[in-house]
Amino acid sequence: MNSSSFLDTNEKLLKASLSESTDFKTSDLLVGERRIRLFYMDSMIDPAIIQEHVIRPLLSHSFAGIREAVTVLDYGETVLISEAATALVEGKTVVQIEGQARLYLLKTALDKERSINIPVNERVLRGSNQALIENLQTNLNLMRKLIATPDLVVKTYKLGRQSNTNVAVLSMHSIADKDMLSEFEKRIGNIDLDYVEAPGFLQELIQDRKFSLFPRMLVTERPDRVRANLMDGKIAVLTEGSPDCLIFPVSFWAFFQSPEDYQLGWLLGSALRFLRILCFIFAIGLPGAYVALVTFDPRILPFEIALTLQSSMQYIAMPPIFEAIFMLITLDILREATIRLPSPIGQTIGVVGGIVLGTVVVQSNLISNMMVIVVAFTAVASFIIPSYEMSAAARYLAYPVIWLSFMFGLIGLEISFLLLITHLARINTMGIPYFFNGFSDSILDTVIRGPIRKLKKRPK
Template identity: 65%
Template structure:
């Protein structure tokens, strides 16, 4: 719909398109032989900016100049469509019309209120940058541009959601990111047709390859230094307005067992920590199942002293081992969920007191054995050592089918479970790139299973499909 030259007709049209919203305001003033009218949402604009940089220059003009030469607002555009004006209003812009002109000026006067850059909440920093992403996409891009001072850093904006019009930013390094992966992402995000986007969870689920896989196929982080390291490896980052998280793609299975802190310590310590996380991953998945299999089917495989200890702890327990394990793991998940949802001081108290009380009561009432409490506690600690929340949650859920398979088929059930999981991982793709076995390549294994010395990390990871695989060209202080 085109703009009418009459100020009153334009105001009425905009008011109808905004359904007579109470925060829609207009202001008319005269300057020279011109009559101006401002349209705005008073809940979205910075009134001082409008007064100082729009109204005052217009009132002080003495010559018949172009509007762009009069107002001192950096963001100024023109349109002849009322739909563009309405979209600008809900974004916090001020719309200006000159009486008799079939043109609207869109002035950037939106109010900017945001929380300050703070410490990461969900990813604890041991050594390194203490800055965390916030809900404003422009501030997040500012943080990353200060860390990556190069013109190669490309930012592309998209609007996702028919009603929400959520701003999504794609970041990558032009000289490193693979063009085919970028095109594939653009194809997938262009196919998203949804009312609104609850970022980043909606975007993650709508663009990933396998919808029914427990394993996370995209990484979510709130640490800008972690985003920088992945961008430097040829990967891409996705920022969404209103979310303090960044989606990294493509990623492999091994990326979820890595931490930026691995590179802030010596390579021997970094390798030890990373290998410990891999062991924790295996333990968190299979330890309860292994206990159930050994106690139910193959107790003779245990040393005699341990078998006697288990027998004494299970002597008066009424429930079978499989129900013990499931009951304790479900109880643990309920406690964890309760501590997350409650306020921080109360949640910590409930977690500690609830764990002690429940653990003591269930043992004294002979519902579960003391050994099962130890097994479940060790399983929980092992799952919490995984740096990624998504992977840690997937590991805790995977322990349940492992328990059921072990209770049905014994140790053979555990072997079958591992075979199914490894087969699934080997077939899994992320943005069309192998998810699991790329980390076992001989050229990149030193940065997946282990954290090798910096001088040995000569190539970027295979799943990045980077244009430039060479990462370091220095050996013993001399250029190659």
């Protein structure tokens, strides 16, 4: 619907478009012989900006036009009531001169955001201590400062018919794969929802629909990690209201890389990366290996170790499989409880709960000492993985591995890993194989972190 030249008529139309919201306000100014009305949402605007950059300039330049008088950078014009209503909920002030149907849209939003802080989920001893925040413009400012080149391309989208979630896609024009960008734009154009909660919704809606526990997009809160992946030709997605960035396409090996690897010597960086991959294997297979050994094949172990296992399980009535599952579920419950509770209480519950439960279940002969050690080591091994999504996948994959190991012994454990490798080999991330570059010329930056002087080629 087009706007009217009458101020009262437009006020009624805008109020109806905003469903009679009570924070919709108007103010009238008499500038010379002209009557000017300001429409705004008082919950969204900054009164100081309106006073300094709109009202005072208008009163000082009574014969100038709106565009020439105001000192607001973000300026627009429209004759549509729907566009004006959308501008109001975005924090803009709509200005109209009596007798004219044209509406002037001036950005006067009140910006409240937390300051740039240190990363919470991806801390490192060496490297940058900046983290992304919930404000999209601040995040784009960080990335522009880190990559000060015109080659960095930023494209913005609005997703969600009702939520109008702002999404920014970052890529390096001369490096990024144009076919990959086209495929992404196609997939993002097919999103047709009222509400898009990013980046979680985007992760599910954009990636391939093949069922898998393994993440196919890298989620990070570190600007330096985003920069490193952009320089490799990957694509980054930032969203309004989220401090996380989606990066794709990524391979399996990207989830074991840390920015700290490149701040240390290449030998130490390679050792740490290989340790993470080894701990990933332990997190999945160690409880299953323990169950298989004590259930079927204790003779494989050295005699002294077998005696130790036998003595620790002598008075335990619960079968090993139920021991392992019970302890893993208990550990997951403790972990979730420490996350959901306030920090001081959560840390106390985690420590006290772990000690009390561990002591009680052993003294009551419900769980063997060795099982407590195995599950504790499994938990620590999963926490060393830098990616939360990959760490969670490792923890939950331990359950089917335990079951197959209980059914078939060490053969079940071997079958589990065979099925796991087969599944990983079949996964694609935006058309790129999940194990891509793992065993090719680019192995210098996958399983290990090669010397910087050797890392001269980007992934093909």
